[in-house]
Amino acid sequence: MSENAIRIGTRGSKLALAQTGTIARKLEEAGQRVEIVTVSTPGDRSTAPIAEIGVGVFTSALREALLNKQVDVAVHSYKDLPTAAEPGIALAAVPPREDPRDALIARDGLTLGELPPGSVVGTGSPRRMAQLRALGLGLDVVPIRGNIDTRIGKVTSGELDAVVLARAGLARVGRLDVITETLDPIQMLPAPAQGALAVETRVDDVDTEHLLQSIVDDEATRAAVAAERAMLAALEAGCSAPVGALAEVVEDLDSEGAVVERLSLRGVAATGVEGDSVRILRASAIAEMQEADSLGRSLAAELLDLGAGALLR
Numbered sequence: 628m629s630e631n632a633i634r635i636g637t638r639g640s641k642l643a644l645a646q647t648g649t650i651a652r653k654l655e656e657a658g659q660r661v662e663i664v665t666v667s668t669p670g671d672r673s674t675a676p677i678a679e680i681g682v683g684v685f686t687s688a689l690r691e692a693l694l695n696k697q698v699d700v701a702v703h704s705y706k707d708l709p710t711a712a713e714p715g716i717a718l719a720a721v722p723p724r725e726d727p728r729d730a731l732i733a734r735d736g737l738t739l740g741e742l743p744p745g746s747v748v749g750t751g752s753p754r755r756m757a758q759l760r761a762l763g764l765g766l767d768v769v770p771i772r773g774n775i776d777t778r779i780g781k782v783t784s785g786e787l788d789a790v791v792l793a794r795a796g797l798a799r800v801g802r803l804d805v806i807t808e809t810l811d812p813i814q815m816l817p818a819p820a821q822g823a824l825a826v827e828t829r830v831d832d833v834d835t836e837h838l839l840q841s842i843v844d845d846e847a848t849r850a851a852v853a854a855e856r857a858m859l860a861a862l863e864a865g866c867s868a869p870v871g872a873l874a875e876v877v878e879d880l881d882s883e884g885a886v887v888e889r890l891s892l893r894g895v896a897a898t899g900v901e902g903d904s905v906r907i908l909r910a911s912a913i914a915e916m917q918e919a920d921s922l923g924r925s926l927a928a929e930l931l932d933l934g935a936g937a938l939l940r
């Protein structure tokens with residue numbers, strides 16, 4: 628435990644502050660003083676589509692502040708982090724994950740199946756666009772951007788019939804009330820690492836790293852996210868690619884018939900995000916808990932065998 632306050636860096640959005648607050652409270656409960664430092668990122672300042680601004684728009688400024696010693700800890704939405712490791716930075720903790728599924732917010736309490744053909748559904752995510760189009764419901768999927776409140780506002784104002792958002796983000800800002808349907812991963816696989824946080828420290832600051840690891844790290848979440856991100860990396864796809872993945876701890880039987888915990892992974896890769904035709908590939912696999920990385924890589928290999936390489940290029 629440090630005598631001085633640990634400085635936790637965060638983006639300034641309502642969502643980011645809520646996420647950082649959960650980590651700060653855990654540290655304070657353990658008797659550690661903390662100070663929250665807001666860092667503005669190019670992703671916050673630009674209104675261009677995320678796919679155009681590039682990888683790491685929300686995360687690189689925070690990582691810079693960490694490396695420059697302006698802060699001691701960086702808290703990110705894990706799904707916004709590029710898959711490439713950053714020299715000098717340690718993944719100190721992966722806290723317990725929120726519900727990773729996507730959620731529909733539709734007018735008049737409607738579910739996806741109840742939206743009439745021609746309904747206008749907003750999402751900025753190529754992954755969500757592709758999976759929505761693949762349902763074949765005749766939905767008119769249009770790109771949107773903006774923070775959670777802005778997106779909800781486009782439905783309440785009548786501008787859009789519905790939007791799709793991460794349930795986890797809505798939970799963290801206390802807006803679960805607006806959800807009209809939580810989407811089944813069979814139809815809509817979330818982004819790799821959706822609902823999870825990444826808590827980073829400097830590699831030379833082992834004390835802070837160990838403190839966070841002992842207080843907020845969750846092994847099951849770490850394994851699940853590792854499998855999902857290994858799949859994403861092996862597909863050589865970034866955080867704005869039309870790729871979804873969800874790993875879950877499931878009960879399975881070992882060779883002697885005893886109940887064991889294993890890691891199940893489902894994946895999706897898609898194309899046709901720009902046009903109307905959608906091609907979508909889905910696959911799943913299961914492995915031992917400690918084989919998360921190879922599970923992710925082998926599911927990626929299976930998707931590539933099925934033709935995902937062509938889809939993503």
Ligand SMILES: NCc1[nH]cc(CCC(=O)O)c1CC(=O)O
Binds near residue numbers: 791820822
């Ligand atoms: N790309 C923006 C972003 N980054 C993290 C979340 C939500 C929280 C999470 O998934 O962990 C969101 C908003 C959304 O996708 O609806």
